[in-house]
Amino acid sequence: MFHLQSLELLHWDYCQRLTLPLDGSIITVAGPNGSGKTTLLDAMRTLLGLECSGGRSYKTYARHANADSAWLRATVDNRPRNRQSSNRPFARCLLYADVVTLVCRIDRNGGDWTRRYIMVEGDVSIEQLIERGSPGERDWLGIDNWRKRLEGAGLSRAIAKVLALEQGQTDRLCEYSPKELLRLVFDVFGDQEVLDRYDEARTHQKQLLQEVETAERELSHGKAQRAELESRVNLYRQYELKCAERETLATEVVPVLSNVETRKQLANKLRELHRQRLQSADDRRQHAQVKADLLQRLHDQTAAAERVEALEAQVRTARRLQEEARDAERPVEALVKRADELQGLAVVEGDAEKLTTRITELSEHKQKLSAQWQRLKDQRDDAQRAMDGLRGQRLAPPPHDVQRFRRVLDEAGIAHHVIADVIEIADERWRAAAEGVLRGSRWVVVLANPRHEAQAMALAEKERYRHYIVADAEDAPAQPESSSLLAVLKVSAPLPHWLLRQLANIRRVDNTEAGVKLGGEWITPEAYHRDGRGGRSVWVEPGQYQFGASAVAARRHSIEARLAQLDEEMTRVVRDQAFFERQLQDARQAAQGFTAAAELLEREAEFNEARRQLPVLKQARVDAGERWQEAERQLKHAVVEQTNAQHAYKQAQERLAHLEGRSAQHEREWQQRFDDLMAQAVMSREVKLSQPAHWRRPERVREMLDHYGNATQARLRAEAVERELHEGQWETDATVIEQLTLMNANVMRQEDELGQRKASNVAAGIAVDNARERYTDVLKATVRRYRKNIVELGQLAGVEVNAELPHLDGDDGLLRQAELKVHFNFDGKGAIGLNDGEASGGQQVIKSLILLVGLMKDDETPGGFVFIDEPFAHLDVRNIQLVGHFLRSTRAQYVLTTPITHNVEVFEPADVTLVTAKKPKGARWAPPIGVLQRRPAVNPF
Known part of the structure; x- marks a missing residue:
């Protein structure tokens, strides 16, 4: 794998233009938080076709520069990594110079940004590249082709995953599961030729399997077509059966059954009509009974009227006698009251003081009665006004x-x-x-x-x-x-x-x-x-x-009762006023010399006779009143009986009229129905005779009834068949039977071809098994080499490392489930796994570095580089020294970041130190990056 030698940035983020040397084994990027350390690593990631960290994008950095284009350029070492070999990293790209230039150009494209890549031999500047033309020309590559080129130079996808680790995540590699770690090792160390042959065998088997599946699909399709044709043949045969059934129903079943049911209905209706004829005799007998009952009701009504008339005469007589008794009682009662008044006055007329007191009391009583009468009169006037207000009203008036x-x-x-x-x-x-x-x-x-x-x-x-x-x-x-x-x-x-x-x-x-x-x-x-x-x-x-309207009636009735009560009270007050007025006049006359005793003596015989007659007259008046009330009671009862008799007579009349009308109507309806039934019977016989004789045979009719039940069901079945023929999906093409015969022959041919392809697939499976054995041997060697690498790296770091070789025998399923379990022993404290939560932060970093560098350690093709963002974040001074010693002892190139607040020990292993600074407020560009380069005693490469 190649090493980085230099990096040039133009209009990247807030960097105007700067060139940084990277020709050391360990490059440390130091600076405060927010000074652009991750920005520098993201520039390297973008140049290598990797994703930026923290969810950022190359578009974000290009947009910050506010320029039309941004450039990233790096020179890399293309010399053979092994002196005994002449294989160069970029030989597959036909680049054989010792130095290769990698360039990424980012251009504004409307409102978006696009990037293109190119790699050229030698150290080529940005200005020389600009002369080559726009990114759309042939030499410039897209992101996918660029990644493939770098993968051919040693930057595999597995290494790309490692280079894309986020800030503070250097322990991410030790968080891989054993299965993921084994897959990563295979991706890095696998023998490509063996892998290719295994892939070719598997691909060939897959192709044969696809051919078998295609043949099976074609066979299934053929069978489906055959099934469809069989379904169409069945539909065609069902269509023929339904057409035959429709014709049979329309021409034979429905007419025959309809006529049979019609004749049965006519017979039943004639029997029912005969029963109605027999019932008419009962109606005539009932008619005679109703007429007799009507005559009796007439006699009862006449008798009730005569009794009411007689009782009304008795009531008039009793009332007249009661009034005569009352008229006879009144003068006698007045004489007795007069005698009582005179006696009361005679008691006090000899005493002037008592007489004066009595006159005063009688005057007060008179005034009270006058006030009471006036109060009652006012109340009656109010009630009368309320009554007048209700005249002509449908609803009670509101307030x-x-x-x-x-x-x-x-x-x-x-x-x-x-x-x-x-x-x-x-x-x-x-x-x-x-x-x-x-x-x-x-x-x-x-x-x-x-x-x-x-x-x-x-x-x-x-x-x-x-x-x-x-x-x-x-x-x-x-x-x-x-x-x-x-x-x-x-x-x-x-x-x-x-x-x-x-x-x-x-x-x-x-x-x-x-x-x-x-x-x-x-x-x-x-x-x-x-x-x-x-x-x-x-x-x-x-x-x-x-x-409601009833409320008005209720109010009117209540007011009428109140008026009657007030009238009665006012009458009583007037009588009391007359009584006290007489007593007051007598008292005043007594005061002027008139003596009640003299009048009592003078009229003693008259008063005594009145007292003797009054009880007799009162009893006579009471007896007359009772006789009047009894006559009234009997009259009311007789009136009720008369009303009942009249109502019963009226009901009997109505019942007789109804019965006579009903009888006449029934007679007319019977005759009309009889004529209609006879006409229908004649027509039904004509229809029956018009049908073929074999349709009308009893056994044929019973067969139709057993199958369809009745004419209605047959008619419904005919409608259902017609609806099915009209709405259903039917096959009407008779050639479908021939098509089915041809399809059966085609399916048999496809079954023969499928058998041949399955045999070829079995042979391909045997070839895959052989290639898998070779592939498994390579994987075993790869795992053993990786175990050797991490054990040696662990010895350099002072850590005991052990790896359990996975079981790699068997089929592809077992290979996919294989795992690489690695254990670490720090300071003799016992073995810990990849991510079991027992390691400290510093131990996590060392574990990840061992696993990471183990991927790059290759005696035949040494080299490679790693981006590690803040690897010393969780380490103390001693662990920083150990990690630094470990990094120097490997043959890889490292780009490290660290804040300036860390221990100065973090700079001890660095060959090149890049110092970043924050962009001043208001400035467009960030300050230049400082470069501290250690003068090496010996060139490490």
Whole structure:
């Protein structure tokens, strides 16, 4: 392998142009971090066709120079590495001079960069190369050809892997697995001629194997074609069978079975028609019974009407007698009250003070009654106004603040509705429950357009509207849960989501016991509601009902009951006022000299007679009232019976009319069906006679029925066959049978050819086995030589190195699984493997250097070079000296990097030291690289 002698950089990264000597066995590149040490190694890697370190690229370095092109030029030693041999590294490239120039030119190509390579004899400058022309000319090489040229000069792919090690990764080689290390050794030391012969034998066998596989594929293809032809023949035969079946179904099976089924259906229909004829007698008997029942209902209705008329007369008589008894009782009752008043006055008329007190008390009672009457009158006026407000109303009117705010929304052009306008309670049993739950949501405003939400809320804020404004609404479900409160409501417009969810979650129960057993949220018909917070009554007075037209009726009924109550109370107050007015007049007259005792004495006989008659008259009035109530009760019962009798008579009339109409209709339908069936029977017989006799034989018909079942199934089968023939992939070419015969002959010929090629492949396998034995012998010798190299290098480094020779006998599978296990013994502390985690950082470096230099150590063709980035990073002073001594004892060329902060011992083995420095801030180019070159006592090469 060749050695580097010099390196020239032009417009590489921040280097304008510099030339560095590399004609030493150990070259050390020193400088602070970031001063360009790795940049210099990446330049060498790029020149040798390798990848840069750290994910960098040659394009990055070329772009930093901001020039149209960058040049990398190196001179290398092309002298024979062994004095007894005349083989030069670049002899395969037809270069025989002692010095060869390697050049990489990087040019800007639009927005990208391209690189080309060339190698020439002698030391040729960049200017001389520029005169040769552009990189597109014939002598310039691409990256693939360039790597092949360098591989022929000794820079194998395995060595290229080693040269591409990253910064601080000099111990990477010892991290290889035993299998990877063995493969690397084979790549470096393998006997190319033996390898080529083994590859040729394997290639020949592969070619024969490919021919066998090709013949097998052709045979498989032929068999596939034969199978395809067989499938086509089967399809053709199936096509013929289906065409025959289609013709049989269309011409024979379907017509025959259809006619057979038609005649069976006609026979069944005639039998059914006969049964209907027999049932008409039952209809006539039922008709007579209905007429008799109608006559009885007429008698019952007449009797009920006569009884109602008689009871109405009794009620009128009883009411008249009750009124006469009441009229007779009233004057007597007035006399008794007058006597009681006079007695009460007589007690106090002798005492002036008591009389004055009584007058005062009676005046106060009178004033209280006047105030009570006025209060009742005001309440009645309010109730009457409420009643007047309900006249002509379909829905209960809303409060004034709601009416005012809705007018504001209408004036602003905001379409809306309130909850009370769009809900109707369908079941009056649950009105109290629904009114109670919805009471707080009556006047919630739902907007038709959500875009009006902000404007509507601004108006609500201004009007201080206390109810919600909702823009997000949806329609009620068409079929809500049957047990929910929502199920008894009719909703005609969208409602808020939360209200629909609340109504759907409330379950209706008959009583609180059932609700407690059910659990969850429920309500009873009496409006007792239970939710997550507990239970409470949400009862609403009927006068405050709001939802639906029934709410207006409920309000009107409630107001009417209230008016009747107020009228009764006002009547009672007026009577009390008259009573106290008389007592007050009597007391005032007593104060002026009138004596109640005198009137009592004067009218004593009249008052006594009244007291004697009053109980008798009162009892007579009570008895008359009871007789009136009994007559009213009997009248109500009679009216109910009359209504029932009228309803029963009407039902009997309707039943008779329905029966008569049905009988007439059935008679017409029977005759029409009979005529139609007879016509169909005649037509069916004509069809049967038109068919061939052998089609109509009973055994043939049974065969058709057993196979197809009935005419419908046969018709469906015919449609299926037609659809299969129309939609399926069928073969209609009759020549496919001849094609199959020819393909069978072709497949037999291909089978014969495959047998011959398999025999040739067996012979090639024997040749491969022979070549593998020679290849295995070479590999064994290679491993032994590598073991000898690393053992000798270990002795130079003071390390005991042992290598286990792999088992290389057998087939290719065993060769691929072979491993090279290497063990190291530092300072007699025991053997450690390649990467078992027991070695220190310095030992890792020494292990990797031994493995690395062992690849390059060759007594016949010594030489080679290695890039090692910071090999002393983990070493102490003693190990640095050992590594330096080890490097000097080998015959390879090393390019090392180290920071300037390391121990000065790192510079002791260097023949050439290159000192880098950081680019000053603001400067375009980096400072020149300093060169320190040790004057050698003897030329190492």
